[in-house]
Amino acid sequence: MVGIEILEVEGFRGIGPRRVLSFEGKSVLLFGENGTGKTSFVDALEMLFTGEVTPLERAQGLSTSQHGKNICRKRTVIKATLTDGSEVSLENGQTPETPTAENYLAAAVQPRYILRRRQILDFIENPPKDRYEMLEPFLPLGEVMNIEQALRDAAKAAKSECDEARERMLTLARRIAGALGIPTPGQDISESTVCQAISSLLKSTGIGTLRSISELETARSSVDGKLKSLGDFEEANHIRNILSAVETLIKTLSDVHMAPLVSPLQEMWRFQRDVGAAFFEDVLERGLKWIRAEELDFCPLCGTRWDTKPRDRNALVKRIESELREMKGLIASRRCVIDAQRMLIDKINAANAASNSLKVLLEGLGRGEDVSHLDRIVASLGSLRDITQCRPDEMSPDKLHVVTDAWDDVRWEPSLRELAQRYEQVSASLPKLEDVEPLTRLYGLLGQIQELWGERESVLKTLEEATRDHEVKRRALLRAEEARKEVVQELFKKLDKEINNLYKRIDSDPERGNIRLELREATRGGVRLWKKFYDHDGSDPRAYENDARLDCLGLSIFLALRRFYRDEHSDFNLLVLDDVLTSIDTQHTVAVAELILKEFADYQILLTTHDRIWYEHLRDIQARCGVKSRFVNKAIHNWTLTEGPDLSEPDDESSHLERLIADASSPESVQDAAGAAGRLLEHILQEMRYSLRLSVQAKREERYGIGEIWPSFYKKAQGRYPGLYQKCQGTLDALNIRWPIRNWVGAHFNDWASRVGNQDGLNFARSVGALFKCVFCDECRRFIQPSMAPAGQLSCRCGHLLYPVPGKEAVKPVSREDLVKASAGAFKDARLDTELYLRWKREEAVAESN
């Protein structure tokens, strides 16, 4: 299975220069006090695999792109080497080199394997909807949700069709009601209402009642039959039209009188006689205009020259004007004639149109003799129009008398009256309009209702289909939602089982179990969390549980989900727990640590802690749980803004110091050696502070330097651990004088430090190297610590380094295997088996008393 071999980080979050966290394919327990860069490694892993850092993305106003980079570095490098040799780097992107690595990286994209201290209560504290969203990456329901949404939209579309059809039904109902003259219905109109209304209309015709709309066609046929029984209504109508046309023709012909034309003509003729000359008004006017405008010296008509004297020309102009005045009367009478002509022509045209209409009607009835009589009238009208259309000058008195006499001879009125009388006699035997009209109207109404009802039937069919469609799709959606909720709830039950199993390992109180995840029925996605609290089964855990138990619950849920995710992605085994143990109270932490180390032994875990005591406990628990060989334990000793976290191992630092001392020939190289010695001494004292439980004056963020720890260490070695002091007295005393030399190469300038010689610096380095050998065991790679017994004895874990109490026998530390054997299994597990322990102690007491 693929795991992380090495993680290299540079210029990201709290990590400045390149730092390598070596996993060696194992799990890593990373200790570092607060603010030493542990979480920067976690963030770097998340950034590498997912492309962002969750806490930065969640915080308002922050983002990974802006705040991920280290503030002192321009370049960011994050690179992981996997155990199969694949390399993944932020710079080159994720380009998996093997199929296994491909699966690994595909699963790592969702950051559901990282739990940070501040996130431990997220799932519990969030509202149900957010809980559901948190579970979504574990429940890939995208496809199902898309289907539900499509069904929802399809049902909605069908509902819109229903509404539209219903609206059309209502419109049609209103039109039917309007046509029948009944009150407008609120919704639809019933068949019985329509039948009732039609029946009351049919009552007066004696046709009978309408029982259903299907009888409408029959009723309409009956009305049609009634109409036909009244006679040939079309012929009656035709004759009525002929009579009307005859009346119109008589009226128009009555308007055709010659008198209004004759009178102005006679006036015009009188003028022409008086003037005795041809009308040349126009010629005179044009000539006059020409003369005035051009001042010509010849006649514009004949070209004859006249006297060029202006006086003579003016005389001509006066003469012409006089002529024109005389012509004015003639002009006026001529205009009267023209007006009379126009009026007469209009009347003749109207009479002509009326006669043509009548002619068409008579031809339609096949009455040829009447048509020929009408033609004579029309011919006379034509002659009358011809003379009327002549120019007034061409209209002689003789011509006018001939035409007028001919028109009088036509005697159109008696003949037309006689024609009308004949047709009135025929009309008397045909159906009357007042009898026919109601039946015709009823016939039309029934046709309209029949058409509207047919349309209504069609819309009703559409409505029924759309309603059915909507109902089926709605039910299909309901069934889909039910299926989803059932399956998800079943999955939750499996998850519940896992959560409860994990939780019981931490808190075995039978009154506080039965944790349940429940999908909310009312919403599309919402998860409720229930837990038993004594007789309150199914209560919200926030109501009764303390923070410690809520923390344990949060962790159990996360771990259960992590396992769930592993079921989907078996090749991906990374689990990152960033300082989560220290958020859980001490009472439960051993159980949690044991749970993680035992139950998740097949995972590659990155477990960080800021608690030194817990770091040591966890190292012990690793051994007790039998997973020691699967862990790499790392401690961050220090952190500075420019250097970032210091991950160096103490024995590496010691070897480095030895090399520097060996090569120290120049003042600069001595300074380097003294500087490295200062860092190693600081490291040693940090370890001693914990293992010897040194008392130091409390300091903010617990950042204790050599100056704070050394006096306490020296004093305790002298007083409490004389074995150590006696054996290492020379080194301890020397360092008690020389430790301030650390400042020689430190950041602070001291006047006295400028007088420190190279030899002093070298001696300081050598003393630190010697102290390291006194307190650090090469065999078990652990610093010395107080032995369980006797008091005052110090030893490393394996007993290779041993400082017995003067005058007392040295007691080698008992190995874990021996202790388990001796205690009859009481120390077999991380958690002490109290029963076995007490039995062992009782047996020991009995043996001693014997």
Next chain:
Amino acid sequence: MARVVSISEQIIDRWFVKLKQDDTVPEKFVEGLELLRKQRRLSNLDSLRRLQVSAEEGENGRH
């Protein structure tokens, strides 16, 4: 914990079981949905909209 193989598939299978048990959902409609599932078009709105309920089935329910 049992291994989970495609939750979506499980849900869709369950959905079809429920649809077939529901007398108010016509068989033809379910068959149409099954065809869409085979074509991987169950989430296609146009396909679902076009999937009409036949009148005779709708009137008479399940045959």
